[in-house]
Amino acid sequence: MDIKVINSKEDQAIISIIGDLTIYHVKKSNEIILKNLEKYNTIEIDLSGVEKFDSAGFQHLLFIKKEAKRRDKNIQLINHSENVNRVVQIYSSSHE
Amino acid sequence: MDTNSVNKMFFDESRDNISKIENSLLHLENEPKDNDMINELFRNVHTIKGSSGMFGFDNIMEFTHTFETLLDKVRHDEILITDEIISESLKANDYISKMLDLAENNEKVTNNFIKDGNQITTKLQQLSSSINEETTSAESKQLEGDEELVEINSEGVAATPQNVKNIYWHISLRFHENVFQYGLDPFAFIAHLENDGQIISIVPITENIPNAENYDAEKCYLGFEIVYDTKMDKNSIANIFEFVIDDCDIIILPPQSDIAYYMNLINNLKEPIELMGEILVAAGALTQNELNQAIKIQNKLKEEYVDGEDVPLIGDIIVEEKMVQPSVIDAVIKKQQEIKKVVEKKNRSMRIDVAKIDQMIRSVGELVIATAGLKQLSSEKNYSSLDEVSNSISRLVEDIRDNTMSVRMIPIGETFNSFKRTVRDLSKSVNKTVDLEIYGGDTELDKTLIEKIQDPIMHLVRNSIDHGIENSDERIAMGKPANGKIVLNAYYESGSVAIEVNDDGKGLNREKILEKAYEKGLISGETELSDKAVWDLIFSPGFSTAKEISNVSGRGVGMDVVRSNVESLRGIIDVDTQENVGTTFRMNLPLTLAIIDGFLIDVGGMNYIVPLEMVVECLEITEEIKLERKAGNFFSIRGEVTPFINLKDFFSCSDNDSDSDINISNVDNIIIVKYAKKTAGLIVDQLLGKFQAVIKPLGKLFDNLKWISGATILGNGSVAMILDVPRLIQHVQNNKVKIGVEK
Numbered sequence: 001m002d003i004k005v006i007n008s009k010e011d012q013a014i015i016s017i018i019g020d021l022t023i024y025h026v027k028k029s030n031e032i033i034l035k036n037l038e039k040y041n042t043i044e045i046d047l048s049g050v051e052k053f054d055s056a057g058f059q060h061l062l063f064i065k066k067e068a069k070r071r072d073k074n075i076q077l078i079n080h081s082e083n084v085n086r087v088v089q090i091y092s093s094s095h096e
Numbered sequence: 097m098d099t100n101s102v103n104k105m106f107f108d109e110s111r112d113n114i115s116k117i118e119n120s121l122l123h124l125e126n127e128p129k130d131n132d133m134i135n136e137l138f139r140n141v142h143t144i145k146g147s148s149g150m151f152g153f154d155n156i157m158e159f160t161h162t163f164e165t166l167l168d169k170v171r172h173d174e175i176l177i178t179d180e181i182i183s184e185s186l187k188a189n190d191y192i193s194k195m196l197d198l199a200e201n202n203e204k205v206t207n208n209f210i211k212d213g214n215q216i217t218t219k220l221q222q223l224s225s226s227i228n229e230e231t232t233s234a235e236s237k238q239l240e241g242d243e244e245l246v247e248i249n250s251e252g253v254a255a256t257p258q259n260v261k262n263i264y265w266h267i268s269l270r271f272h273e274n275v276f277q278y279g280l281d282p283f284a285f286i287a288h289l290e291n292d293g294q295i296i297s298i299v300p301i302t303e304n305i306p307n308a309e310n311y312d313a314e315k316c317y318l319g320f321e322i323v324y325d326t327k328m329d330k331n332s333i334a335n336i337f338e339f340v341i342d343d344c345d346i347i348i349l350p351p352q353s354d355i356a357y358y359m360n361l362i363n364n365l366k367e368p369i370e371l372m373g374e375i376l377v378a379a380g381a382l383t384q385n386e387l388n389q390a391i392k393i394q395n396k397l398k399e400e401y402v403d404g405e406d407v408p409l410i411g412d413i414i415v416e417e418k419m420v421q422p423s424v425i426d427a428v429i430k431k432q433q434e435i436k437k438v439v440e441k442k443n444r445s446m447r448i449d450v451a452k453i454d455q456m457i458r459s460v461g462e463l464v465i466a467t468a469g470l471k472q473l474s475s476e477k478n479y480s481s482l483d484e485v486s487n488s489i490s491r492l493v494e495d496i497r498d499n500t501m502s503v504r505m506i507p508i509g510e511t512f513n514s515f516k517r518t519v520r521d522l523s524k525s526v527n528k529t530v531d532l533e534i535y536g537g538d539t540e541l542d543k544t545l546i547e548k549i550q551d552p553i554m555h556l557v558r559n560s561i562d563h564g565i566e567n568s569d570e571r572i573a574m575g576k577p578a579n580g581k582i583v584l585n586a587y588y589e590s591g592s593v594a595i596e597v598n599d600d601g602k603g604l605n606r607e608k609i610l611e612k613a614y615e616k617g618l619i620s621g622e623t624e625l626s627d628k629a630v631w632d633l634i635f636s637p638g639f640s641t642a643k644e645i646s647n648v649s650g651r652g653v654g655m656d657v658v659r660s661n662v663e664s665l666r667g668i669i670d671v672d673t674q675e676n677v678g679t680t681f682r683m684n685l686p687l688t689l690a691i692i693d694g695f696l697i698d699v700g701g702m703n704y705i706v707p708l709e710m711v712v713e714c715l716e717i718t719e720e721i722k723l724e725r726k727a728g729n730f731f732s733i734r735g736e737v738t739p740f741i742n743l744k745d746f747f748s749c750s751d752n753d754s755d756s757d758i759n760i761s762n763v764d765n766i767i768i769v770k771y772a773k774k775t776a777g778l779i780v781d782q783l784l785g786k787f788q789a790v791i792k793p794l795g796k797l798f799d800n801l802k803w804i805s806g807a808t809i810l811g812n813g814s815v816a817m818i819l820d821v822p823r824l825i826q827h828v829q830n831n832k833v834k835i836g837v838e839k
Contacts, residue, residue, distance in 0.1 A: 023276045023277075023279075023314060026313040026314065027314055029313075030311075054281045054283055055276070055281050055282045055283045055318060056281075056316070058283070058318075059305065059317060060313055062300070062302050062305060063305050063311060063313070066302060067308050067311075070307065087283055090290070091286070091300050091320075092298065092300065
């Protein structure tokens with residue numbers, strides 16, 4: 001997994017995740033994103049390059065969104081890859 | 097198909113339906129809220145109505161219509177099932193059955209019969225029109241709207257079960273923290289759900305994800321509330337999660353569960369109640385109304401516990417959740433499987449005229465005899481390839497014989513079940529409460545036997561209820577449970593089927609029996625009798641201990657008739673009793689009436705057959721055994737004292753059968769036979785081996801032959817007598833008693 005800030009200005013940044021985002025990678029991803037959350041107020045996370053994606057990855061994304069909210073900051077998930085979409089769709093089917 | 101056979105089909109099917117209706121009613125008497133059963137009941141009555149109309153039995157149709165109307169109201173919850181409804185329905189069912197009998201036999205309907213029918217009809221109409229107050233008030237409550245509380249009875253459970261509207265399964269999942277570390281991915285299991293059904297909605301529970309300080313990205317904090325549509329049963333759903341079962345908490349609620357189970361679910365989860373409530377509503381598992389109702393129950397309970405005690409959660413009150421829930425779900429599953437079973441059975445069986453089967457069995461009988469002839473011939477001709485063919489033919493014939501006989505075998509369960517009604521009605525009429533337990537219902541017996549054994553069982557059951565079981569007050573005074581118990585049991589036992597009727601009543605009374613027997617002149621005053629001999633007295637003709645003839649055993653049939661019935665089936669009856677503990681009547685019946693595996697023996701140049709299932713072993717009589725012979729007719733075989741008779745002496749000089757010094761110096765073969773737990777030895781001249789015997793009745797002329805139960809034809813055309821081993825054993829055992837007393 002490759003995770004880096006690809007674009008930043010003032011208090012905004014885009015972080016791109018390339019490769020797998022699974023139980024083997026969430027720890028590292030978590031550290032990097034939390035660190036950036038201290039620097040920037042708004043972060044967009046580009047998921048277009050995510051390959052393998054599992055429940056740990058899903059929980060990781062839930063967590064950083066929740067954590068950002070707690071700190072009054074904003075994290076946006078953008079450009080979900082197909083693998084991410086598949087998991088998110090099943091995990092959030094709604095009856096409405 | 098001519099009209100007759102079509103009509104016969106109508107009668108057969110209607111009778112089936114009548115017995116189903118009876119079973120449903122008896123079931124509903126105990127579980128009046130079983131909606132499936134109510135529906136089945138209605139369908140069966142409806143079928144009778146429909147088909148009787150179709151076949152032009154208008155009187156049956158009209159009568160059944162009133163019955164159906166009542167059940168329709170029950171079905172739509174307009175009327176609640178009461179004892180009165182059950183007993184009137186049973187009466188109505190009986191009446192339909194009688195109408196069928198009359199119609200089938202083309203008998204004339206009497207005025208009295210019509211009067212009875214009208215009475216029942218009026219009663220049914222009354223019941224139909226008496227709209228139940230309880231239901232009406234419940235309905236009005238619902239109309240009043242959401243504010244109304246569900247009634248709570250003393251146990252804190254909603255008095256009437258409130259089933260939620262949700263028609264889907266609900267699965268609540270909470271994964272343990274270490275799931276990821278074990279290499280398990282919850283996603284795999286949830287995605288699997290999609291294979292066998294459809295996830296209607298799913299809400300991830302994020303409540304347990306901690307703040308950054310405590311968050312460990314490699315631990316799992318996830319949970320899910322899933323609304324799931326599937327045709328699977330609970331076990332199959334649970335099986336999907338089998339691999340992860342130790343690492344998650346899972347609760348599965350079946351469709352339309354009682355709202356209390358949802359309340360319980362909410363209470364059992366760590367998350368705040370309000371949040372979980374909202375989540376369940378969001379997921380579509382509960383409606384907002386249902387949730388409000390549930391929370392109100394909870395609050396009401398809180399008010400009742402003011403003293404700072406822990407407020408009992410509803411879950412705790414409805415017995416521990418884990419105790420109640422599986423049983424409810426198991427009940428659902430059981431029902432599903434029962435329905436499945438019935439459907440399978442229906443598809444796999446067909447109706448066959450009994451006469452056709454009887455014809456087939458007669459042919460197979462002749463085939464068996466013919467094969468025996470072939471075998472005899474081939475062994476005489478000493479022609480090896482013919483021998484081979486005849487051997488394989490006789491093996492095949494044996495197969496055919498077994499299969500044919502098994503067609504006639506039917507499980508006794510249905511017969512046993514029919515006694516539920518008898519026990520219910522009889523015990524009510526004598527003001528006793530009696531439970532009926534049934535074991536060994538899948539034991540199979542010949543169809544004719546089952547038909548003929550019904551009366552003896554009926555008589556024994558009547559006897560138990562009338563004389564055996566005490567009324568509740570007496571029972572309580574004796575420290576017994578207030579409800580009496582009758583157990584019907586059937587099982588296989590050395591070549592026979594044993595049927596037991598057991599009660600836990602007061603047992604036979606030795607003094608009373610002796611008194612009565614003396615009064616009737618059955619015994620003389622001085623005779624000392626063993627317990628066994630005393631119990632046997634009750635089977636004597638003209639013996640009845642009932643002081644007054646009651647409704648129950650007022651059929652004018654004594655135990656002697658029961659015994660002769662059983663004996664006419666080549667069976668024997670036995671009684672075991674213990675004062676204040678109970679009485680067991682045991683009937684041993686032959687497995688079949690037509691063809692048996694026999695053991696061919698030679699006694700004084702005559703051939704005899706011993707039923708093979710009763711043969712325990714064949715022994716050569718060694719000098720040693722002869723030396724060890726005790727006085728009278730006993731051998732000690734491997735330390736077991738075994739009474740015996742010499743068949744040659746027994747049959748050639750039967751007037752001398754009590755002689756105690758049987759000559760055994762020249763004999764060398766003995767067969768040990770066993771029936772109904774008793775053994776005896778039969779001394780014979782020669783053992784000739786296994787033989788398939790087609791039992792031919794001996795006809796009226798030889799009806800009184802005591803030791804012979806039938807005859808068969810051997811391969812060479814000669815006749816062999818089939819020994820009545822049960823009776824022989826009884827005789828030998830009785831002789832043993834005599835000799836024992838003399839000593």
